[in-house]
Each structure stands twice: as C-alpha cells, then as structure tokens.
Amino acid sequence: MTENHTALYEQHKKAGASFTDFGGWQMPLKYSSELAEHHAVRRSAGLFDLSHMGEVWVTGPDAAAFLDYALAGKLSAIAVGKAKYSLICQEDGGIIDDLITYRRPSSEEGSEKFLVVPNAGNAPVVAAALAERARSGKAGGFDVVVEDASAETSLIAVQGPNAEEILLTLVPAEAHALVTGLKYYAAVEVGITVNGTAQDLLLARTGYTGEDGFEIYIPNEDAAGLWDALLETGAIRGLIPAGLAARDSLRLEAGMPLYGNELSREGNAYAAGLGPVVSLAKESDFVGKAALTEIKSAGAGTTTRRKLVGLKGLGRRAARGHYPVLKDGAVIGEVTSGQPSPTLGYPVALAYVDVEHAALGTVLDIDLRGKTEPFEVVALPFYKRDK
Amino acid sequence: MAQIAPELKYSAEHEWIAADGAGPATIGVSAVAADALGDIVYVDLPEVGAAVTAGETCGEVESTKSVSDLYSPVTGEVVEVNDVVVTEPAVINSDPYGAGWLFKVAVTQEGPLMSAEEYAAANGGEL
Known part of the structure; x- marks a missing residue:
C-alpha cells in the first residue's frame, strides 16, 4: 500500500508524533501520551488532523x-x-x-x-x-x-468543551454569531484567519469524540497555517494535538462504530x-x-445471527478486537473494539453477539488470552457528555 | 527518543535486569517497550514465591492501545513484587528504570542478555 502523508506531516514530526499506518496514510498515533490527549478532549480541547478522510x-x-x-x-x-x-x-x-x-x-x-x-x-x-x-x-x-477532491483537501478538527472559544479567536467578531449559532450536524462558510488573512472555509459542527467540536475543511496549502494558528491560540485554553489512539478511545466511549471494526461488507x-x-x-x-x-x-441480527452490543468489563482487564465472547464456555460472539475506558475507568468493548444473548444486563465472558473475565451488556453510548 | 539506562542489562523481549551478583535481581520493562505500548493501565505480575523461567511468560502489561506478555529474563524464585505499579501502572511509563520496577528474583540462572549498547543498537533507544 502506498504511504500517503497529509499536508500536516511536518507539523506532526515537529510535535514529536509517533506515526501509524491508517488506510494507507501515515497518521499521528500519539504525540506524547494518548491518555493525556484523550482527557484533554473531554476536559478542554484536542486538535486532530483528519486529512486522510475523503471529500x-x-x-x-x-x-x-x-x-x-x-x-x-x-x-x-x-x-x-x-x-x-x-x-x-x-x-x-x-x-x-x-x-x-x-x-x-x-x-x-x-x-x-x-x-x-x-x-x-x-x-x-x-x-x-x-x-x-x-x-x-x-x-x-x-x-x-x-x-x-480528497487529494487537495485537508480536514482539521477541534474537539472538546473549549472548541468554540478557541475557534472564535480566529473568526472576525461580526461572524461570531455564525459559529455560536451553528447547530450540531450543520455547516457554514465562515471567515477564519489563516496566515493573517480571513479565508472563507467550510466549518462543520461535527465530530467523532462525543464532545462538542468542529471540523474545518481547508485547501492543503493553507492547512499548516491553520493548524499552527489553532495550536497557538488554543494552548492557553488547554488544547493539545491528539492522535488516532485518542480518537479511537474517544469514539469507542461515545459508542460510535469504526469502519473495518464494527462495519463491513459482510455486516x-x-x-x-x-x-x-x-x-x-x-x-x-x-x-x-x-x-x-x-x-x-x-429482525435485527437474525440474518447475521449476531448484533452489535456494548459490553462493560466487570474486572480490570480489557478485551481487544477479535477476542471470543463466551456464554457457559461456548463461543457466542466476537469483540470488534475494546480497551480500558480512560474516562469511565473500566474496560469497554463493542462486540457482535448472538441475538439471544444480546439483552441489556446479560453477563457474558470474554476470553482474554486464555483467562476469562465477565462483561455485562450495557446500553450505548458508554459515555455521554453533560449538555 | 526512549532512554536506555546504561548500567542495566536487557533481554530481547525488552525487560531490563539489574543484578549486582549479591542480592536478588530487579526486573522491569525498558523505556523503549513502555513507549511502544503507550500509557500502561494494568499490569499482571507473578506472585511472591512463584518460579519463573528465563524466556517464558510470567505476566502481562496492558496499555490503552494494546497488551503484551511479560517475559522473565532470568530463572529463579520471585522474592518481591512492586505493589506500586499494580495500583498505579502509569509509573512504568514515567519512571521505567526507577519506581516502575516490576519484581525481584533470586536468580539461579540468567537467560540470554544484552548490554545497554547492544540493546540500543537493536532497538533504537538513546543511551
């Protein structure tokens, strides 16, 4: 697979990112600590390069x-x-x-x-x-x-409770109402100051973290300028760059599916x-x-026999993708995503399980490399922010 | 880049060992391994009194991103485990060669070990 770099690759290198391959792209996995990045998004703000997404x-x-x-x-x-x-x-x-x-x-x-x-x-x-x-x-x-237009377009996300405040510092005062009035799952062209000049950019109130936040579509040549400007203005408001590790733990807590894990051509x-x-x-x-x-x-799950459920770990050890889910020792499902939840403090997982074992409150076992731990079927999302 | 403590010896599985030949040997995981794992959130250590064998698994280290087996670099009997890392596993990331040590073994035999220079050459850490 070819190794694509986003327009922000040099920014990530400078920030000390460790990289991972994702869908053929070299993307920042984390900059320092993925836990710190996760908590920053829940408590203040995180900055994400999502330029690998298509447009x-x-x-x-x-x-x-x-x-x-x-x-x-x-x-x-x-x-x-x-x-x-x-x-x-x-x-x-x-x-x-x-x-x-x-x-x-x-x-x-x-x-x-x-x-x-x-x-x-x-x-x-x-x-x-x-x-x-x-x-x-x-x-x-x-x-x-x-x-x-994927090859020419970068995508930068600012996510977290301070996202709006941070963004407003780059928006001319007369356009503030466009940002503050922007509803979830809405988008607007708004002037954002990059490299000293206000440019009309597509700003969307969307995200993949379970927090308030924005996604900004920007031509590749201006992406580094916007990234640097957001980091600079965001620093005193608790914003740090966040990598794909934090993005994955955030979306999992928010119960959001990931293509390739929960979603596929077979499902x-x-x-x-x-x-x-x-x-x-x-x-x-x-x-x-x-x-x-x-x-x-x-009926949901009857053709595949299995449906997707949220699982809460009752022990300390976390389930990971592809671990078998058991009931009375028999395999009745498979984990698609799982890890310790940084926000909640217990392991969480998404898994496809046989429909007869998918009811809320059902306690199932997951085979964690030879030893089993109990997990309970719980409602999704695992984490929901206070509005 | 991850630091490699020059005074220690290392196994191919990224454990370090501090042994002065007199008392029990202290064992931990290298900063290279701790960095690669990411933020460590759970550690499963052998119990005091357990026999460990060089090159065989004796526990596991789990981070937010992944999980990895812990291999004993030596053969012997576990004489002490670090309760601090059990309750506060993040110490392994912040101080892998100090407060983040894992367990101590009365060694009967060492497995194949590398010097810090050899380990750094093989794994790209910084001495």
Whole structure:
C-alpha cells in the first residue's frame, strides 16, 4: 500500500508524533501520551488532523435524487447547510462505508451541491461507486458530476468543551454569531484567519469524540497555517494535538462504530444498530433497498445471527478486537473494539453477539488470552457528555 | 527518543535486569517497550514465591492501545513484587528504570542478555 502523508506531516514530526499506518496514510498515533490527549478532549480541547478522510463533491440538477439512490438515507430531505450521517451499501445490504454528507448552497440555478465524506481508506472506492451509480442508476444516468477532491483537501478538527472559544479567536467578531449559532450536524462558510488573512472555509459542527467540536475543511496549502494558528491560540485554553489512539478511545466511549471494526461488507445496518440510518420509507429505490427490507422484516441480527452490543468489563482487564465472547464456555460472539475506558475507568468493548444473548444486563465472558473475565451488556453510548 | 539506562542489562523481549551478583535481581520493562505500548493501565505480575523461567511468560502489561506478555529474563524464585505499579501502572511509563520496577528474583540462572549498547543498537533507544 502506498504511504500517503497529509499536508500536516511536518507539523506532526515537529510535535514529536509517533506515526501509524491508517488506510494507507501515515497518521499521528500519539504525540506524547494518548491518555493525556484523550482527557484533554473531554476536559478542554484536542486538535486532530483528519486529512486522510475523503471529500467527494456531488453537484448537478439530480444531485439530491442521485444520493437518495446511491446511499441508504434520505439525503434529499436535508436542508441546505445541514449534514446527515449515512451509509453506502452493496445490493446485498453489506456496508461499503459510513459517510457524513453535507448539503451546500449551489451557486447555479437549478443545481444542487453535496459534500460526501468517506473514511480514509475507502475514499477511492466510494468515489468510484458513486460515479458508477451515477451512470447506471437510471436510464441515461443521473445529471450529476462526482468529483473526488480528497487529494487537495485537508480536514482539521477541534474537539472538546473549549472548541468554540478557541475557534472564535480566529473568526472576525461580526461572524461570531455564525459559529455560536451553528447547530450540531450543520455547516457554514465562515471567515477564519489563516496566515493573517480571513479565508472563507467550510466549518462543520461535527465530530467523532462525543464532545462538542468542529471540523474545518481547508485547501492543503493553507492547512499548516491553520493548524499552527489553532495550536497557538488554543494552548492557553488547554488544547493539545491528539492522535488516532485518542480518537479511537474517544469514539469507542461515545459508542460510535469504526469502519473495518464494527462495519463491513459482510455486516449490515440492522445488525450494527444503525437501522434508523436506513430510509426504507423513501419512495425511490436505492442500492441495497430490497435486501435491507428483507433483513429488517426478519429482525435485527437474525440474518447475521449476531448484533452489535456494548459490553462493560466487570474486572480490570480489557478485551481487544477479535477476542471470543463466551456464554457457559461456548463461543457466542466476537469483540470488534475494546480497551480500558480512560474516562469511565473500566474496560469497554463493542462486540457482535448472538441475538439471544444480546439483552441489556446479560453477563457474558470474554476470553482474554486464555483467562476469562465477565462483561455485562450495557446500553450505548458508554459515555455521554453533560449538555 | 526512549532512554536506555546504561548500567542495566536487557533481554530481547525488552525487560531490563539489574543484578549486582549479591542480592536478588530487579526486573522491569525498558523505556523503549513502555513507549511502544503507550500509557500502561494494568499490569499482571507473578506472585511472591512463584518460579519463573528465563524466556517464558510470567505476566502481562496492558496499555490503552494494546497488551503484551511479560517475559522473565532470568530463572529463579520471585522474592518481591512492586505493589506500586499494580495500583498505579502509569509509573512504568514515567519512571521505567526507577519506581516502575516490576519484581525481584533470586536468580539461579540468567537467560540470554544484552548490554545497554547492544540493546540500543537493536532497538533504537538513546543511551
């Protein structure tokens, strides 16, 4: 696999990051201590380079109708300026990726504009699938242009209770209301001062940490300037750079699935607990609709036999991905993600378990390298911030 | 870069050992290993009185990111364990060669060990 570097690679090296391969990208795993980075996001703020994520623009008169066909959600229902979490599925309901889609204002009369954000390693696959579905989805094809801008676009996230305060220091006073009034899962073009000049950048109130926070889309050539500016203004407000290790522990506490761990082409939305993301009610056909309709009527988890649950460790030792889950000594499931929760102080895990053992309160065993520890099925998310 | 204490000997599995030949040997994990593991949150040590064998697992060290077996670099009997690291495992990260020691062994035989220079050459630490 090729080794891609983001536009912020030198920034990470300077900050002493240790790197890891993620989806073909060399990404910062941690800068100093992943626990300190985790706690900073929960208590003050963390700065993340997410430039490995993809950015695929879908524009044209048919853009909304096309995304209704290509994705599992009803994207035509989102208002301009809002965003929606969705899935791109195979015909058999298998998940190709999970996505966030933003509806943007279009400058052209009669045209619609969306930004689709896939996961790092999946960006080329998603862009190709969208282009293919645009051609073959209806007779003559959809009137849309699919443009993969991933290579030119960086993505920087500021996450944590101090995120808004930090961001406002880089936004001209007259635009503060745009930021403070921005709702969760909404986005706006706002002037952000980078290298001394205010640039209009796409600012989204989204994240993958369970905290308040923002994600900022920025051309590669300006990314380092914004990164440095955020670090400088954020330092006295408790902001530190945070790597993928903290990102993973934060999202796990927040009960958010990770593609490749909880989501895959072999699984489906219902088994993964993402049923509400699928809009079977939308009138138009979409890729995977027939299969997902059957899966839903059979009952969540019945076609895969297993469904995704949250597990709380009753002992001290943590479960890890692929560890077997047992009931009375028999294997009834497998852990997809697990580690000690830094915020909660006990081990947490996500696992697919047989539906008959998935009820809240059920105590199951996990085989931790030959010794078992008890875990209890609990409601997700493990951690929810006070609003 | 991770520090390597020059006065200690090291195993290929990243344990260090301090032995003066007279009393029991003190054993811990190197800063290279502690850094690679990440923040350590749990440690499982052998019990006092347990027999350990050079090159065989005798416990485990768990971080937020991963878990790793602990190998004894020597053969002998465990005579003391460090309760501090059991209750506060982060000490292994902050002071791997000092307060973060793991256990002491009355050694009957040493396993294959490296000098600090050899260990640094093989693992990229800083002497």
